[in-house]
Amino acid sequence: MSDPDWTPPISAGSRLEGFAELASTYAGRELSASDAAGYDELWRWSVDDLDGFWRAVAEHLGHRLPGPALAVERMPGAVWFPESRVNYTAAVFADRPADEVAVLGVSEDPDATTALTWAELHDRVAGLAATYRRLGIGEGDRVVGYLPNSPDAVVALLAAASIGAIWSVCGMDYAASAALARFQQLEPKLLVHATSYGHGGRTHDRRDVVDELRAGLPSLAATLETGSTAWDAALAVEAELEPVGVAFDHPLWVLFSSGTTGKPKGIVHGHGGAMLEQAKVASLHYDLGPGERLFWYTTPSWMMWNFVVGGLLVGASIVAYDGSPAYPRTDQLWALAAEHGVTALGMSPAYVAACQKARVGPAAHDLSRLRRVGISGSTFPAVSHRALQAELGPDVQICSISGGTDVVSAFVGSVPTVPVWAGELSRPCLGVALDAYDAAGRSVHGEVGELVVTRPMPSMPVMFWDDPDGERYRSAYFDTYPGVWRHGDWITLTDHGSVVIHGRSDATLNRKGIRMGSADIYEPVEALPEVKEALVIGVEEPDGGYWMPLFVVLAEGVELDAALDRRIREAIKVHASPRHVPDEIFAVPGVPHTRTGKKLEVPVKKVLAGQDLTGALDPGSVDAPELLDHYAEIALRRRARP
């Protein structure tokens, strides 16, 4: 067994260990989570006895949910807590200290920080909910937000949820066309919007986009502009907050798949599922609760924003940051974490790499309150992970998670009492019946397989929007292995119980029948100082051949000469395998990503295979769609070769 890169303290004194004691009363035997073996037993029970586990989670979180937890087990269509009435907003405000800070609003301007106490947050939500009602918004109506990551966005969501309305939001970097591609599907009654957002030292005026949204959404009965006199008046309405009790699966929000090509899919989560699942991860995997502060760099368009709001469900305070992670300095996130006493800070592997290349990072800041650094968005290379751990020291745990929009949570992640191995995720999360399957649906260990979930999770979508017969929902997850959720990631379950994520399985590399994860190639290549970023694609050719080019974005002033080409190949050979060495290496000006930072492997693959994506790519969902032209040109030149 390989040595871990972080080991838990002898006595973690975590919320997880308290939960294990409670779980013992449900299991009828002693469970403990004080070490890896104890966690593994607790996890096994949590997926064998889903009903007992989720009732224990509800009790741990202080919710009284009557009746069975899992009344009907099937996927899709599991029936959870049919006898319970719940409300996400009610759960947020359960027994909170009135005068302590609940939400910090932070921007690039250090003098503009605002703080909302629990009492202020409560009163604003109550006032806004009363205003929504006055505007004729009721249960099931859609309220959409075009907003920066700000406390107002949190208030707007909680007010909508409190009255049983359905929430959806786009960050203000979305173009009008991208926001409309999502909102028009929902036929919203109310638009809550700001007029600008801040990023990279600039205020981006978005009034023209707001005008386009208004014009493109004929279903709107009203709009509310944050920061306006009407907004202030709406928040100031004196009203009781009376969250309506709704069915456990009553739609809470609609999140959208990244939607790089085709119509973005509207993924609908229910109040109860989102509330239990997010609070479970926050409390048991991130050890968050009262006295803790959660800050994850995200925009409201990404599920990590919902995940951060979920911190409120366990009484943690949260940071809403409208700004760039790297302005005015590359280490801006570390600086903010120090300034605001953050105890759990989340970021992407790309941000960690950018700091490491710029030789800045946590060491220069007083992060004495920091206990966990969360990583999400893409696979985290071991080299970068180890370097970050060395900078953070043994008191801070690096907590990579992997899950997605689909479950608005994580399938795999870290555990306060389980070691961490660099480049790996320590364990499947509690209540997630995770496995790796081969093509025939057999469970595989120690080799690459499809990430599957074999039993229901309460936060699986209650439906896709506008999918009355459930066909799109079923085909998104259940076509490959009927009755089993196939997520679309390649993973390996290791012999020490951890999980390695290799990347998306629809963009997988499959050379001569051997599957490889792109992450295994990115890791050594992106560790080279000459390379800023890499993209590898496998293309099946009409003659049965397989072409595997590697694209590299080079550091300032570096050229791709024969020596660098050789060094890249050598790095891949040594750190992955000779099989992973690409057929050709090309220097490109950039790699296109989704707005949530994921490399556009599948669309680039299509372009290289000769497909014309003009018009098919949603420009609002991609950071630099024009980059695809370079890839199209390379493909064209290759086809023209004799």
Ligand SMILES: CC(=O)CC(=O)O
């Ligand atoms: C938790 C996650 O997996 C977030 C994401 O990358 O979408």
